[in-house]
Amino acid sequence: MSAKGREEGLDAPPSSEAVTAAAHHRVVVVASPYSTAWQAAREAAGDHIHLLDPMRASDARTIGHIQPPADAQIPRWAVYDCAEVPGAVIALVHAGAHPEGLYEPVALLLATPHAEVGSWHFYGLHVCSPVESDSALALRLIEAAWKLLKPTRVTMIQRWSCPWLGRLAQHYAIEVLAAVTPLYDEEEAATLLIRPAQALEYEGETHRSFVLAHDAEDRSVVIERMQHELDRGERLMLAPCDSSSPSGVVIREITR
Amino acid sequence: MTTPLETLRRLEPFVVSAGWRFEQLDLKALGTTIAIENRFDVLCCRARGMLGRLIRLDRLTFGPEGMPMPERLFVDASALPGVITGLGLRATAVPEHILDRLDMRCSPDDLVPLAMYIAVPVRPPHVWYGHNLASLNRLVPELELRGLATATKALGLAVMRCTEQLGATQWTSPALHVHTRFGPLELLTAWTPAHADSATLTYRLRLTDQLLVDVVSGTARRVDMVESELTWVEPFDMRTIRLLEGRIERGERLAVVGPPDGNGCVPVATLSFDQEAPAGAPARCAPDSPPGPTPPNEAHQ
Numbered sequence: 001m002s003a004k005g006r007e008e009g010l011d012a013p014p015s016s017e018a019v020t021a022a023a024h025h026r027v028v029v030v031a032s033p034y035s036t037a038w039q040a041a042r043e044a045a046g047d048h049i050h051l052l053d054p055m056r057a058s059d060a061r062t063i064g065h066i067q068p069p070a071d072a073q074i075p076r077w078a079v080y081d082c083a084e085v086p087g088a089v090i091a092l093v094h095a096g097a098h099p100e101g102l103y104e105p106v107a108l109l110l111a112t113p114h115a116e117v118g119s120w121h122f123y124g125l126h127v128c129s130p131v132e133s134d135s136a137l138a139l140r141l142i143e144a145a146w147k148l149l150k151p152t153r154v155t156m157i158q159r160w161s162c163p164w165l166g167r168l169a170q171h172y173a174i175e176v177l178a179a180v181t182p183l184y185d186e187e188e189a190a191t192l193l194i195r196p197a198q199a200l201e202y203e204g205e206t207h208r209s210f211v212l213a214h215d216a217e218d219r220s221v222v223i224e225r226m227q228h229e230l231d232r233g234e235r236l237m238l239a240p241c242d243s244s245s246p247s248g249v250v251i252r253e254i255t256r
Numbered sequence: 257m258t259t260p261l262e263t264l265r266r267l268e269p270f271v272v273s274a275g276w277r278f279e280q281l282d283l284k285a286l287g288t289t290i291a292i293e294n295r296f297d298v299l300c301c302r303a304r305g306m307l308g309r310l311i312r313l314d315r316l317t318f319g320p321e322g323m324p325m326p327e328r329l330f331v332d333a334s335a336l337p338g339v340i341t342g343l344g345l346r347a348t349a350v351p352e353h354i355l356d357r358l359d360m361r362c363s364p365d366d367l368v369p370l371a372m373y374i375a376v377p378v379r380p381p382h383v384w385y386g387h388n389l390a391s392l393n394r395l396v397p398e399l400e401l402r403g404l405a406t407a408t409k410a411l412g413l414a415v416m417r418c419t420e421q422l423g424a425t426q427w428t429s430p431a432l433h434v435h436t437r438f439g440p441l442e443l444l445t446a447w448t449p450a451h452a453d454s455a456t457l458t459y460r461l462r463l464t465d466q467l468l469v470d471v472v473s474g475t476a477r478r479v480d481m482v483e484s485e486l487t488w489v490e491p492f493d494m495r496t497i498r499l500l501e502g503r504i505e506r507g508e509r510l511a512v513v514g515p516p517d518g519n520g521c522v523p524v525a526t527l528s529f530d531q532e533a534p535a536g537a538p539a540r541c542a543p544d545s546p547p548g549p550t551p552p553n554e555a556h557q
């Protein structure tokens with residue numbers, strides 16, 4: 001785990017500065033006053049966060065520009081019903097002036113709270129910047145969302161071919177809940193449980209189990225084997241990528 | 257006349273959610289028990305068939321209106337963070353011609369869902385947002401499942417141990433007939449341009465265990481209102497709807513207090529201030545004013 005991950009413990013008090021993304025980005029949050037994300041955004045408020053209310057008619061025009069792209073297949077009503085009112089849409093936008101006050105997000109995600117207090121589900125993550133790498137933006141967005149919501153755990157469904165999974169595992173403890181996710185079969189997507197890096201300190205010994213290279217011909221076989229192990233009750237964690245890792249992810253089985 | 261409770265007792269309840277959540281749900285709500293075989297962990301392969309049938313249920317209900325839910329949102333925005341509950345019949349108990357009509361692929365032992373209610377948390381554990389209430393009642397009139405949508409929503413709210421439910425619907429929606437059975441719908445928005453349809457109202461219901469029992473039993477009392485206290489909102493009167501929104505944003509508390517009349521007009525009245533302050537969420541604030549303290553949730557006994 002990186003030193004950065006170990007220093008950011010669960011007990012460390014957040015600061016409004018910590019919520020700020022890189023200096024050239026600003027965080028925009030769309031959340032209703034009924035969402036806990038709204039309260040969190042107000043507590044972290046300042047010049048760094050712009051909070052928009054989907055229940056205020058005057059905010060609708062600006063909110064209309066902070067939406068998932070059409071190919072994400074998340075209709076407008078679902079963004080309102082499933083994220084903006086109960087949870088949040090969290091976006092990174094350029095920090096400079098915007099024509100007519102309308103943003104063009106470079107990255108955004110939807111967040112819905114789990115039924116368990118302190119847990120959130122992130123989905124619909126989309127990055128779009130002609131300047132920065134998708135991986136850097138995705139990681140920066142997740143970090144900003146994490147520092148805003150201060151969750152104890154987050155779930156995400158991500159393709160195994162996602163290029164930044166290994167890097168994400170440098171900063172968080174990532175457990176595989178499902179190697180094959182229903183309704184995501186065509187994309188070979190995993191359901192992941194993301195916790196603060198310190199969570200790994202309390203797990204058992206690990207050993208190398210699976211290597212899932214992006215261009216491997218036996219990817220499907222490896223994924224099925226992982227799911228088989230999970231069905232047997234085993235637990236799998238993503239290993240942080242390092243310079244010796246192949247282009248892919250390494251998944252370690254936790255032994256007790 | 258058949259009550260929702262009688263329909264509830266004729267059918268099998270089910271739940272689809274994250275497996276770790278089952279123990280915090282009320283799986284014996286409203287006098288029914290969700291059998292173990294009817295509890296589906298959304299991350300297990302066993303849930304695939306049921307998810308497929310729920311998707312079909314959604315298409316049959318909302319496809320004609322042009323608002324079906326994309327498949328993956330049954331996981332991302334429904335069963336993984338929240339809960340899907342509903343009522344169905346074992347395939348062997350459904351007449352063959354109805355199965356053909358519904359075009360639901362299933363084996364004889366499968367549960368055929370006839371209605372579902374989907375909600376995600378707002379302020380866990382007791383404040384929820386209901387975003388999907390689907391019923392095939394109009395497609396299977398010969399089964400005589402009166403009050404199916406009401407029973408399904410009541411069951412879902414009871415399973416989730418919900419004391420405060422938020423939701424949204426259109427001023428023209430027939431679902432208002434169902435939602436108003438649970439009490440006055442406090443209007444959080446009347447005109448919602450952030451939604452796909454601006455003529456959408458967002459509402460809040462406050463609930464108790466006894467209220468849910470009364471609703472399914474058909475004994476829940478409607479709010480008695482004096483005619484002069486009502487504003488009848490015509491569903492296509494955008495000017496009135498936008499004026500209502502202005503009043504709400506200035507802090508006035510309004511509510512839909514009954515079902516639409518024969519012309520589709522919706523009765524709206526001012527909420528009386530002898531009602532409890534809402535639990536679990538701050539009051540709506542005027543622009544630039546700080547939020548008030550969040551009161552503790554004391555409504556759930």
